Amino acid sequence: MLCKICKAKGKREKAVIFIRHHKLALCKNHFLEWFEKQTLKTIKHFSMFNRGEKIGVAVSGGKDSLSLWQLLTEAGFETVGIHISLGIGKDNYSEKSLKLCEKLSEKLNRPLIVFDLKEEFGYTIEEIAKLSGRKDVCSVCGTFKRYLMNKIAIEENLSVVATGHNLDDESAVLLSNTIRWETGYLGRQYPVLSEREGFARKVKPFCFLTEKEIVSYAILKGIDFMETGCPNAKTATSPVYKQALAFLEHKMAGTKLRFYKEFLKKAKPLFEKEAKEEYNLTPCKICGMPTTANVCSVCRILEKIRGVNAKSGKN
Numbered sequence: 066m067l068c069k070i071c072k073a074k075g076k077r078e079k080a081v082i083f084i085r086h087h088k089l090a091l092c093k094n095h096f097l098e099w100f101e102k103q104t105l106k107t108i109k110h111f112s113m114f115n116r117g118e119k120i121g122v123a124v125s126g127g128k129d130s131l132s133l134w135q136l137l138t139e140a141g142f143e144t145v146g147i148h149i150s151l152g153i154g155k156d157n158y159s160e161k162s163l164k165l166c167e168k169l170s171e172k173l174n175r176p177l178i179v180f181d182l183k184e185e186f187g188y189t190i191e192e193i194a195k196l197s198g199r200k201d202v203c204s205v206c207g208t209f210k211r212y213l214m215n216k217i218a219i220e221e222n223l224s225v226v227a228t229g230h231n232l233d234d235e236s237a238v239l240l241s242n243t244i245r246w247e248t249g250y251l252g253r254q255y256p257v258l259s260e261r262e263g264f265a266r267k268v269k270p271f272c273f274l275t276e277k278e279i280v281s282y283a284i285l286k287g288i289d290f291m292e293t294g295c296p297n298a299k300t301a302t303s304p305v306y307k308q309a310l311a312f313l314e315h316k317m318a319g320t321k322l323r324f325y326k327e328f329l330k331k332a333k334p335l336f337e338k339e340a341k342e343e344y345n346l347t348p349c350k351i352c353g354m355p356t357t358a359n360v361c362s363v364c365r366i367l368e369k370i371r372g373v374n375a376k377s378g379k380n
């Protein structure tokens with residue numbers, strides 16, 4: 066297959082990718098150009114951030130977040146990587162993830178802030194989940210990662226945190242929320258979450274790009290990333306929704322993009338009212354971060370497990 070853009074210019078260049086839903090076959094250079102343009106267009110369309118703002122990029126060591134870090138840096142934005150080291154020992158997952166983030170930090174010559182759970186709190190994420198009596202490690206992990214990313218951004222004076230969520234992630238969350246008619250979540254699902262007192266702005270510049278496109282970008286740009294996912298990912302439910310959407314996409318190219326884009330345009334505004342119940346936020350009595358209760362959920366969990374260990378004689 067030949068690159069469509071090169072062909073239009075009378076050149077014969079082999080395509081490296083066929084983007085089915087755009088009916089677009091592109092060579093390496095034109096694909097990279099297209100990918101960067103799409104990302105910058107999304108950033109501009111949703112007014113995610115401006116030049117001159119310092120952007121925290123939440124990096125896990127996976128293809129999405131590392132690609133985002135490299136793209137934003139090369140596009141001239143001032144970036145800082147933020148990595149939460151979870152202490153997941155299986156397959157040396159956390160150690161390898163950290164190394165890949167450090168490697169890209171060196172390559173891009175941009176700083177990387179690392180928060181090590183075990184060093185800071187005394188427990189890995191799996192220990193925190195187990196000791197607090199939660200079966201679902203991923204939900205505890207999500208709570209801690211969101212809390213820490215925000216806390217670090219506020220402390221480091223970063224007005225915005227960018228994450229590598231892609232179209233596959235966003236459309237899977239949308240399908241799951243739609244199936245359960247979680248109208249509050251539907252009213253909130255958006256590529257930008259505005260800043261509020263105590264909360265940095267959260268943005269998803271890759272929300273219209275697929276996993277396949279991002280992995281192609283990462284490989285063509287020579288980014289080293291974790292090829293195996295987190296060992297705990299098996300317990301998450303999102304793969305089921307991803308599989309359902311992959312089936313629909315296979316039968317009808319463009320389903321995911323249409324589903325998500327049309328939701329943002331036509332359906333989200335209908336649910337906004339339900340998402341807008343204003344919560345009364347007060348500073349957490351322990352850490353000072355905004356919360357709806359006296360003590361935030363992260364401090365509550367940490368207090369609980371420290372209490373458990375004090376009773377059993379540990380720590």
Ligand code: SF4
Binds near residue numbers: 204
């Ligand atoms: Fe955390 Fe679960 Fe993701 Fe692993 S799969 S990083 S435990 S949320």
Ligand code: ZN
Binds near residue numbers: 070071091094
């Ligand atoms: Zn070309």
Ligand code: ZN
Binds near residue numbers: 349351352363
């Ligand atoms: Zn707290």
